[in-house]
Amino acid sequence: MSRRLFTVLAALVPAVLLLALATSATVPLVSMGPGPVYDTLGSAEVETEDGDTERVPVVDVVGRKADETAGSLFMTTVAVRDRLTLLDAMRFWLDPAQVVVPRDQVFPPDRSRDEVRESNAAEMIGSENSAEAAAYRYLGIAMQPRVERVDPDGAAAGRLRPGDVLTSVGGESVSDATAVVERVGQRRPGDEIRIGFTRDGREETTTATLQPAGPDGDPEQGRLGILVGDTPADGTDVEITVDPAVGGPSAGLMLSLSIVDKLSPGDATGGARVAGSGTIRPDGTVGAIGGIRHKIRAAHEAGVSDFLVPAVNCAEAVQSPPEGIRLIEVETLEGALDALETASSGGQPPTCG
Known part of the structure; x- marks a missing residue:
């Protein structure tokens, strides 16, 4: 073997090893970016007992006839990608729509992935209950x-x-x-x-x-x-079905708006496509959520031009939002409904910034 060939091979071996390591070994990082959006006035796909799938309403009214609705009320999510390779992390780091953060910011080291998932699922159930309670109180039920x-x-x-x-x-x-x-x-x-x-x-x-x-x-x-x-107490009930992968409390506002829309005459959106995010308390108070900028981008990518933002998240929301999306500031369920009515009639609802 010539010295030149030996030198080339000696240089290639570390490069090949580094490439293999970069594409296979995981790093303690996760990426966060825009996730899927779900129309709470629409339907969700669920698996049946025999292994097939069917579509059921995200918000299904039981015990009374639901009012007809128009438009969309999208709940938004953040996509979290775990078990990244070094190459994955570099690719997401270069993507302006993504944020790469240390893994323990999302998955605490003292809790397993299953524990985090169970906690998120429990928060989602609590969010659904609060959304129902807030909607019923608003409607005087x-x-x-x-x-x-x-x-x-x-x-x-x-x-x-x-x-x-x-x-x-x-x-x-x-x-x-x-x-x-x-x-x-x-x-x-x-x-x-x-x-x-x-x-x-x-x-x-x-x-x-x-x-x-x-x-x-x-x-x-x-x-x-x-x-x-x-x-x-009158027997009205609401069954909520969301993608099992969705967890946390931040869907409360959009679920509550959908329940009000289906249990009262008229259209809350005026037929428009609206997105948003926000926790909600049984008294109708809208609270802070995480990942607001990712959720706004997700709504923008879905073609939505109006986004409901909890007032406490406005300062973060106005930092470089996508062009063409209006950030509507909300503090309560009643305020959100008033803002939607104003927007649908051509008026100017309260906005962030």
Whole structure:
């Protein structure tokens, strides 16, 4: 072998090894960018028990006839890409629509991917419950507290079931989920508490011994181990179906707007395509969300020109938004509906900046 050929091969081997490493070994980074958008007035694809797929409404009204709607109310998401190779990270770093951040900013080192996923799913359920409660309150529908989920290791396991409507806690009547939380929160771990409820139209009672609130709660407060939400007393119900990959609390505003639109006459959007994001509390207050700039870009890529922004996110939202998209500032569910009405009639709704 000639010295020149040996020199060439000696130079190529490290380069080949580096290329292989760059395209196979993962780095502790993730990329974040615009994710899919979902029309909450539209439908979602779900898998049936026999393995087929079907489309069902994202927001399905049960117990009464839903009002006809027009236009779209898009919930927006952030796409998070994990297990990046060095080459992937460089490619996303050069993409202006992406942000590359240390992995532990998204997946804390003390929590597994499954734990993060379960936490996001739980937040999504809470968001759905809050969206329903806010919509019902806005519409003036009388409410009652209903058990949405029971912790299999909690104090109420084997005593309460999802769907039970709570009527009293500790001998005091309760009219909504907030009252339930307050009544339980007044008790200490180890206290026995009597709970009244209706199940399948029958009135029943049970007792449970409260557990400690856990590492993230007040150790002096008792824990019943249920997730409770508000449901209309007149039998109206709403079933929400979203892509299982979507988690977190930030879909609340758009889900609540869709529920109001389907339970009241007229079109909330005036037939327009509107996107947005925001957490929501049962009293209708719209709260902050993460990834606002990615979500605005996702809406823009979907051809949407109006985006509902929580007021607390406005300062970040106005930093280099895509051209041609209007950032509508909202603080409450009622304010969001007023802004949509103003926009659909040709007026100028409140905007960020």
